[in-house]
Amino acid sequence: MTALxxxxxxxxxxxxxxxxxxxxxAGDMEVVAQAADGREALSLTRRHAPDVILLDVRMxxxxxxxxxxxxxxxxPVLMLTYSQESEVVREALLLGAGxxxxxxxxxxxxxxxxxxxxxxxxxxxxPTAASALLAELRTSSQPQRTVARSPERLHNSVLFxxxxxxxxxxxxxxSGMSNQQIAATCFxxxxxxKNHINRIFAKLQSTSRSEAIARWLGTARPGVSGHG
Numbered sequence: 001m002t003a004l005x006x007x008x009x010x011x012x013x014x015x016x017x018x019x020x021x022x023x024x025x026a027g028d029m030e031v032v033a034q035a036a037d038g039r040e041a042l043s044l045t046r047r048h049a050p051d052v053i054l055l056d057v058r059m060x061x062x063x064x065x066x067x068x069x070x071x072x073x074x075x076p077v078l079m080l081t082y083s084q085e086s087e088v089v090r091e092a093l094l095l096g097a098g099x100x101x102x103x104x105x106x107x108x109x110x111x112x113x114x115x116x117x118x119x120x121x122x123x124x125x126x127p128t129a130a131s132a133l134l135a136e137l138r139t140s141s142q143p144q145r146t147v148a149r150s151p152e153r154l155h156n157s158v159l160f161x162x163x164x165x166x167x168x169x170x171x172x173x174x175s176g177m178s179n180q181q182i183a184a185t186c187f188x189x190x191x192x193x194k195n196h197i198n199r200i201f202a203k204l205q206s207t208s209r210s211e212a213i214a215r216w217l218g219t220a221r222p223g224v225s226g227h228g
Contacts, residue, residue: 003030004119007050009041009067010080011059015103019054019080019111026112038067045074052076052119057083057092065091072096078118086132093133094184099124100133160203169196174213
């Protein structure tokens with residue numbers, strides 16, 4: 001059986017050594033490289049082609065959040081850090097991280113399972129990270145929810161025949177989110193987002209985001225019969 005190749009990026013050598021020892025207990029994992037900052041992590045990832053990257057948030061020089069968008073293009077990334085701030089958790093996920101574990105909240109078995117799952121595209125969060133993400137999503141989505149409840153917006157959802165999921169995604173489009181951000185917020189793939197958007201554009205008789213937003217917000221109307 002081929003070993004699952006892992007790269008660890010953390011500025012603390014004690015943490016790196018501890019993680020290496022924990023992963024060694026799995027029997028089918030191999031730490032192929034260790035990096036002390038984001039720049040070194042990117043260089044070593046290109047050289048060793050790991051299956052999964054364990055990435056700290058705060059490191060001197062190039063930190064984990066700065067390196068993340070580049071690393072996720074090369075391998076799945078699991079954040080493994082002491083940072084618990086909700087905005088950091090959310091940003092990491094928006095930038096492509098496959099999971100977020102906070103030190104002190106997982107067992108060796110949890111870590112091994114998370115590494116395997118992230119390799120397969122299944123997200124993993126420890127309790128503090130999950131709670132932080134939920135709090136951040138509730139805060140950030142409140143303006144959209146308020147607008148969605150307005151009579152005009154409800155009227156538009158009926159007028160254009162949008163499903164509840166399409167209404168949610170159209171609200172996020174109107175708020176200025178990119179496909180990647182919508183995917184992270186709704187916990188779906190970018191491909192699924194694109195499929196929803198294609199259906200939304202067809203129902204709104206629009207060919208662009210700006211045209212769809214204008215019709216959704218009521219500043220423009222497609223050629224429909226009747227009032228409204």
